[in-house]
Amino acid sequence: MRVRYEHHSALPRIRVECCLCIADMVTASAPCYNDAAPHDRCAPRISNDQARAAIPFTFAMNPESLLQPHVRGLAPYIPILPFEALSRKLGRAPETLLKLDANENPYGPLPAVLDALRTYPYYHIYPDPQQNELRDALAASLGVPASLILPTHGADEMIDLLCRLFLGPDDHVLNCPPTFGMYEFDTALQGAHVVDVPRLADFAVDVAAIERCACYGEDAGTQSPKLLFLTSPNNPSGNLLPDDDLRRLLALPSLIVLDEAYIDFADAPSRAPWVLDHPNLVVLRTFSKAAGIAGLRLGYGICPPWLMPHLLTFKQPYNVNVAATVAGLATLRHSDEVAAVVERIKATRGRLYAGLAAIDWLRPYPSHANFILCDVLGRDARDVQRALEARGILVRYYDKPGLRNCIRISVGDEAALPVLLHELNALP
């Protein structure tokens, strides 16, 4: 089947070949060129000879106009520059860069994970779409039934799945900025709307404002937000959501998505077991941070029983690849080593906090995660970020509502700490 569009003034505008296959596109002004079996709706008909004479054919219609309307104006997600690209841009070898801008784990995968990846023999076989072995291992580690766990291509995929499953144009999502950007991005992909309830000055979630907002549907005759994204510890502020706040928010008529990407670094337990008692709670976790395999893309959701069949139907069958599965299983078999790495990162975080607090133009916020957010006082945070970058140290900078003139520094390894503090102290 071929469809051509032409702008020869003497002929109809749309030329359709094999129009039976694309009857939807056939209009009264679209001629059928199928001499053998012209379709009734393709009047007026002209012969193949007439058609061949009607050259040159060009595209008079912009195929981009076929996109869904809400997709056309979408702002792209702007990721940080890939590591290798940045190393080329700075003219520095990757191993000389201190990458403290994306909250990765500087120690990388456990040795046992690298061994498991090296020796696994079945990369030519598709993964198990039900992910049973991984779900069983996660269940044993988390203490929740395997039937409530959905492994995904990073926690990001779980956020995307939830948005696609619940949202359509005109639905609403409640977001608490400043926070992780993917909630807003994935909501926009569905043409749905974000209702922002900004965090308070100390980055605590404004529970009373959310309660007012989550019930606005009753007053305005419109629907309440379907999803409410919460993050504990929050990125980029590093603070926890207290139990009492979560309990209050769980009483709202929304699905509460609690993102615990950084919970392993917190002095507080995961709320994964809460899913057993709360049918409107989903908890997100990841292997990208504490487990050090961000590049392999493995996360998971702990979901209420009614949601699991929908997610299993909705997800791509092979959403988690075999390498991620092998790495995830090996990580879970060596959870004591992960815990030791987490302790090292937490110890370095304490020393990093003290070092940052001693710099008079920085005001670090206490953090339960593997990064520290700092207000930059009396100088431009963007300049600080650029100056560090020129010295091979990559940090994240922010200047937007709720995050004015800030930098966020991921906790690196023990060797990175004195280098970072030296360069910060030496900045003019």
Ligand SMILES: Cc1ncc(COP(=O)(O)O)c(C=O)c1O
């Ligand atoms: C709060 C939060 N959730 C989720 C993610 C993404 O996790 P994953 O790498 O598993 O997709 C990140 C990544 O930085 C994050 O900060």
